[in-house]
Amino acid sequence: MWVVFVAWVVLIFLYPLKSVNYWVKDLCNHTLATFLGIEGAVFLIFSGPILVIAFLSIPYLIISRKQQLHHHEKKNSGKYGWSHRLSTFPVLVDGPFGVVSAAEVIGILSVIVFVIWAVFVYALRDLTILEETELTNKTKISYMLEISALSVGLIGIFCVAFLFVPISRGSFLLRLIDVPFGHAVRYHIWLGHLTMIFFTLHGLLYIIAWTMDGTLLQNILEWPESGVANLAGFIGLVAGLLIWVTSIPPVRKHYFEVFYYTHHLYIIFVIFLAMHVGVIFFSIVAGSIFLFMLDRLLRFCQSRNTVDIVSATCFPSGILKLVLSKPKHLQYNALSFIFLRVKEVSRLQWHPFSVSSSSLDGDQIHLSVFIRALGGWTTKINENFSSISRADESLEDQLHLHPHINVEGPYDHELPHHLMYENIILIAGGVGIAPFLAVLSDIFHHMKQGKPCLLKHILLVWAVKRSNDLSLLSTTDMNVIHSNLSNEVKLEFHVYITQESEPPSEAESRLDDNAIKSFAFPVANRRNMLSGLVGAGNNIILPGIYLITTTIGFLILVGSLNTFYINTNNIPIGWFHGILYLACMAASVFIFGGSVIGLWHLWESKFSQMSCDQDLCQHYNEPEIETRKDLCEYLASSTTIQYGIRPNFKDILESIQGHINVGVIVCGPPSLESNVAKQCRSLNMRRKIHHTIFHFHTHNFHL
Template sequence: MMPTNTYNTWMIVIQANVDSTTYFSPQGDTIIMFTFPVLFIASLGCVYLYLGKKYGASESNHGWRLASWSRTVLVKGPLGIVSWAELAFLFMFIALLICSFSTYVHLGFETITPQSASEQGLQVWENKLTIVALSLALVGNVCLAFLFFPVIRGSSVLLPLFGITSEASIKYHIWLGHTVMTIFTAHGLCFIIKWAALNRMWEMLTWDKVGVANAAGQLALLSGLVMWATTFPRIRRKMFELFFYTHHLYVLFVFFFILHVGIIYACMMLQGCYLFLVDRYLQFLQSRQCVRLISARVLPCETVELNFSQSPGKRGWTSLSSQLGFKFPRVLLVCSFKNSFSLMMLDLLLPMSNTLSDISSLQIQIEAYVTIEEEPISNHQDQLKTLCFKPNFTDVPISSILGPNSWLWLGLIISSSFIIFLICLGLLTSYYIYPIDQNNNIYPYYSRTLLNMLLLCICIAITGSVAFLWNKKQRALEVKQIQNEDAPTPKMTSPYSLSYNADCELESFPHQLLVDATKVHYGKRPNLKKILLECEGSNVEVMAAGPKKLRQEVATICAFGLAENLHFESISFT
């Protein structure tokens, strides 16, 4: 509705009833219309996910997705592997951007006449270029409002509501990031062309006390361009550390963007940034803790496994080995290795600790393929090595930073921090800004913006810290219990080792079951099409993890109607 005249009519009424007050002044309408609804949905979503977890529902099943819409439609191309639902939302989002831009331009051009242009001392094309530049900025802000949601990892609320994992949503962040920078770069170039044509390039460095700060906009765009340049695949893969550290320029990008447009306009994209700040701060608090490292296993194929202590609530499917009436699904693992030494990676399927009480109930079948060897090559020197570590008294098990009721605590943090922010903002506006400004827009925009950002960060820090300290106290007793339970398993011979060490004890029962469930094929690659089409069952979830070509091959098999019971998912580590 925003580009239309209907929206403008509504805004006149809202501003007359909200902005005229001394409590929020001019930013009240944007907070009510843009920031509050999303944060309210996020808080309710936390309660919904908390209740679903409490009563046994899986977070991954909260999405309202039909099987046909989740089926893959595109396998190759710049977008990667895309489902029908993703493609539909992508087209709708592009349509929203095009419709918004065309409406802004159309309504803006209607106000431009040769007479109005001459009164401003400008030509018609210069006015039209300004309208195009401003329309690009408004459309770019729509993309920016969505940019942070896909990268809210530890405390993502809206993604689980639609059955989307944080790993699967990274590509949405990539799409939005390229779109944001393309639009904002075009926005900046339009103004640079205008200033160059008018011989007024000095306007690039202006920082008005009231209004748009051009210099802050240039700094934001420069930060974004440097960050954007390192995101392309060739640079990101070859120089990942450069990409990683350069990506922290998003702090400067957001900071100067808000200074550029002012806090009133920035409230339109504040909701995503707000939830992102909550997530980053909670992860910062969690990173200050030392996690207990129990042991490490080193394989001859240069693979290392680290075993950390976990709280009972974090032991996923092993705690389901105890729920009455739970039936494990049948699992088929198809893996491909270059040589037979890499087969020892299958050892890592079993945990070091004795948390798995009954592996016989896990219906697992392993088809392992060794591609470059026709037969096993024996080597009596290569054995799995296990290193056990003495714990430090300050170490804690891996657990949710907000405890077992993390969703409920997260909802409290989001709602309470925003309420405190509104109260502090109202007091600041009523007793400091309004006596100076009197709603005449004479108070400096950058001062108002800095005060708002400072208040927002303080409110998030206070509520997040209180929740963290409260849950930390509750976990103190749990830590002692975990440290006593996490005794590492004694040294044992790998069941996949090609040599036999007579001095070592025989393999344990769980290891033997794993060996019996494994079939090794030498000198060939897996026929994925044949394997997948032979899978029985009305609902077969197919997870592909590995190189791009592997994921594309599996997606092709699942996508084009060869088997209606196959549902594709993938994990990309690139």
């Protein structure tokens, strides 16, 4: 995989050179009359590597799954793996990029170097072409703008070749490099900005050139049978600009619906890109778009299922806990998140939430999340369940009142990072405690079952605004976890209540306790479980069959198209050929991929039904809600609770001494991430050879 990847990257860097460009054109001419078609060579050279790496990642993940944990055990004991430090060493902590690791900085610099190199080479080539032409000064300027626009467009095409890789949520590529979708979406945002900069410049240069020639309208409306379809490019550029403008932070933050709905114009963007550039240049980006289409169909099929709600708990701090039904065979790491859609609120919007339960918990047929009422979408959901809890109807009647929920995921790291260190520091802000409750439960079950776990010390730091947020701990049996972990691991809690100067009175505690409403829905109706079509977990073989079958189907359709239609009818290389090529991609995904998904779904339904019948008599036992007094007594005996102050992360991190690796995992607002990352960076840069090194991880999802 490294050989394929390095060769691929080197070829992309060298492509702007005239000699490499001619070599690719020569290969295209040799495949012109074959079943591969003129696009065959381009597809194999530029899209083939990404598919080959995806194929090879299937056996790699299967074979190395058991070996990877042992590999990390050796890596994190004694000698420090340099590659591991690059991915967990924060370099940039403030600014528009957020917290950026050393590995991400290297990636950003590599892209910048490629852009500068490509612009430089294309500029030299364009100047050489210009010197060889005999034109007037005005015509030379116009011609220079046109050939510069073409060069800029080519750079944009290579950006698109990577653009769709990070947003393939269940992609083998993301699992291979162990990048969760919550992090990968940032790379998509960065690549999206870069892509639209070049495509916008590409369009502007042409518009200026055509305006100088007095042929603007004529050229924009041009849609020839062969060659470049300018009108298709103009339509695609307008769609891209709408996506770009509505994705800037102010719009995305304050008008999320506008951002979300407009982003679906990517379908128009891809279709008209294929018609504009034609089959040859579209073959450069076909690999990543094909993988995205595969992932999108899986997500669509998974999200059709309505998942049953097992129970709901409403807390006075505006937080809702939902427990959802899942099949027993569906496994996931503790630091996972899922996407939820509630039809009664919006049929299109999907929002991510951290999973607050371990797949090893109890009967293993439930998954829970916490939802804090912040925006309009989450507020409506909380109000809906609050009204159900106040209703006078029986539970059977309430079953028809609760919202219909669809789920995508869970998505997570391929490896559980919280089990890879001897010492971990979990830093949470507010409802960010949710995934760490899953982490504590997961560690407890790993040790109980004798599974590999390096942990010797856990420090949990939790900053909340008010003490009523402490009731979230009552949803987990903290006494059992603490008493069992304390035999194997040193477990410390540091709680900071920032907006209260003293503990609440007994009357206030009773009032908050009465405000906690928990209710369960009937077990007999709990038949619809979360599907395992998407997500990391332990399912590799079936997604691998899906990927390989669909790719073979795509090659069969393209080969048949070229053999029986394109070559025999001498179809010109233009917009029609490009849209037929894209149609083959879509048809292979729906026909061949859909067949695999259908069989997969039948197997999963049968397996889940058997599991459901066996477990139907089991009732979900929500941990008994402790009173505020009992909970505070427990916390006082096992934690440090401080009122009216914020945590001093410099002192907290410096309190860890020794020649050890410490995993620091943060879940909270961006300001909390930046603060902790800044301290980790400072201590790592000042550390001596035998001092502690802090490995920074974040568990957040920012759109």
